[in-house]
Amino acid sequence: MKGNALIGQSGGPTAVINASLAGLIEGARRSDRIGKILGMNFGIEGFLEERIYDLSSQSGEILDKLRMTPGSALGSCRYKVGDEDLPRILELFRKYDIRYFFLIGGNDTMDTIHRVEAYCREKNWDLWGIGIPKTVDNDLYGTDHTPGFPSAGRFNALCVKEAGWLARDMRRVDQFVVYQTIGRDAGWLAAATALAKDGEGDAPHLIYMPERPFDRERFIADARGCVERYGWVSIVVSEGLRYGDGTPVSAARDRDNFGNVELGAMGGASAGLSVHRILSEATGWRGEFQITESLPMSGADRVSPLDREEAYQCGLRGVEAALVGETGVMISLVREEGSPYRVSYATVPLKDTAVRAKAMPDHYINEAGNGVTPACLDYLRPLVGELPDFVCLEPIFIKEE
């Protein structure tokens, strides 16, 4: 069926979400069944206000550079579509003759497409609705991994590796470094930093993921053990870390040396900061905390090249899927077992991917709950790609007489 295409970006950006947008535009341009290519400015929220880009008229130069540009070029939102919005959406679909509908997003976005697509079908408006996966959290069901995650994981691994090289050489001054990463419910982005480690003494030494309860005393003991062995310790924490009773680690329960501290969201709560304070208070050690927040979601100069290409392909394949009549599905990355890395593209029903978040598999986390397993490294390595190869001086010392 002939008609126009509508594309939107939703939720937090990734460093490669615009590559998916470029893939969708490119795919749509190739088809003579798709007329105009429209873009939602600020997602569904902006669409409801009829803020609509004409993407057919964007120059080739803009589209080329889009693949390398961070952010969500269309503008994003975190709007929860209510049932009351559905008639208005359909009205606008009719008005703009939207037959092909693509949203790039995470769990909630897949749910939105699912509901819009089902509503249109019920109202006899033929629509091909396709989800393009993206989220740095890597917590979408139905796909081996999610575009955006490999690049964010790479950013984290670079930070932890490079800061580790520095921290080791400064261990006579500072004893620890804490890196906080995104990850409310899933530890994937913390786990990715494990790739920074080449030799046994390299950073990171301890990785705490939200899949396991955080235990203050065990943490202090873990850190002491590392400092005894290596003279310093590199610690990675997911922002969503919780104690056994469910209290977020970021909502520090401790008093510091200076007064009563009770950090809340508005006070700049942070698991990294809490862990930093716990350790410096327990040991008297000096250390730093690094909180990069959205930097791994936007680090366009540090993307995993594989990730950028896959994100672009997901866009292209999304259009292809719609044109062969698929609807109510998400593009999915299917990975062959073993090495070398090989991936193919498929589709999965949106209802199987939406809303629920995929945690890390149990066998990817070590028994002590402070690191990852070799199986996890095998999964991560091809995604994140090779990291720079640094050296230490050979330990050739002048003998004392």
Add this chain to the structure above:
Amino acid sequence: MKGNALIGQSGGPTAVINASLAGLIEGARRSDRIGKILGMNFGIEGFLEERIYDLSSQSGEILDKLRMTPGSALGSCRYKVGDEDLPRILELFRKYDIRYFFLIGGNDTMDTIHRVEAYCREKNWDLWGIGIPKTVDNDLYGTDHTPGFPSAGRFNALCVKEAGWLARDMRRVDQFVVYQTIGRDAGWLAAATALAKDGEGDAPHLIYMPERPFDRERFIADARGCVERYGWVSIVVSEGLRYGDGTPVSAARDRDNFGNVELGAMGGASAGLSVHRILSEATGWRGEFQITESLPMSGADRVSPLDREEAYQCGLRGVEAALVGETGVMISLVREEGSPYRVSYATVPLKDTAVRAKAMPDHYINEAGNGVTPACLDYLRPLVGELPDFVCLEPIFIKEE
């Protein structure tokens, strides 16, 4: 005079301090007057314990990769040399026949070389002592800029640019982003982020440097003005920011909504966190804070290529200077006025560089104290180098009927 060379690294690393080390080793290898090349493991502190690398025996491959490796490969320290250490240092210089003495460091390091060199001269031990500049803070006198600063500035500019691209697209969700950078007394590293801005609405909008007192109310008004104009605001703060009465901004004086918060050093004090809280409390806006700490000092994959080359050259030139009989000097970068960028190498007396920190010139900071001037941008641009060229979609919208 024939003799051995001794090299040390001191203070905090930069992403290119090992390039200076490689330059020194390379320079020393070329000379037949220099016998063994020795390295202080953990600076003067380790040297006093006779922890001494034999750098003559390092492989070519190690030395090649050293130029690309972050950290201070020799190990660093923050040891303050006391007068009582000087006889022991001289004793070790005699024992190991040290005639050429090179330290790579900042203000304190230059002071150390100055005192060691003067002491040896007084005791009739011929010594050629040369300082190789390094510090991300760019606050050394006697040189146009300091190796390490351009790369750290580049790291900061990349972060602020990329996070700005993201934040603009997310402005319907979050209204502000705060980036905290290193810089206790000098605002250079905050200023470097100004290069992230291409168009008027781009990040960063507000840059607060320690050279100007921070005013809470003026800051809130500045931020409100930006959000009115652009819908969001990108804020950069130096860690060393202070109020007019000298109180560090990091030592928050405010109470938050949840209790009595008084952050101190052990509690994870941070100007970025304070500024984040001030703004979210005053406005109710959502935003994030990014604290990268040592990441710009170790971001080997993001160095300014000019910086790496200059750092290497400073090492080479340091050896050359010693071999033509200079002593008690620091290698200095002399920049020609105007464009294109041209630099030559010279030496300056250590006594003119040591201890005092160079603040930013007054005319590099704008009148409002929340940004930099065009003259500052001209100074910074060639050092930091070109940043990635990102695009926005052309604002071509579907007209509503």
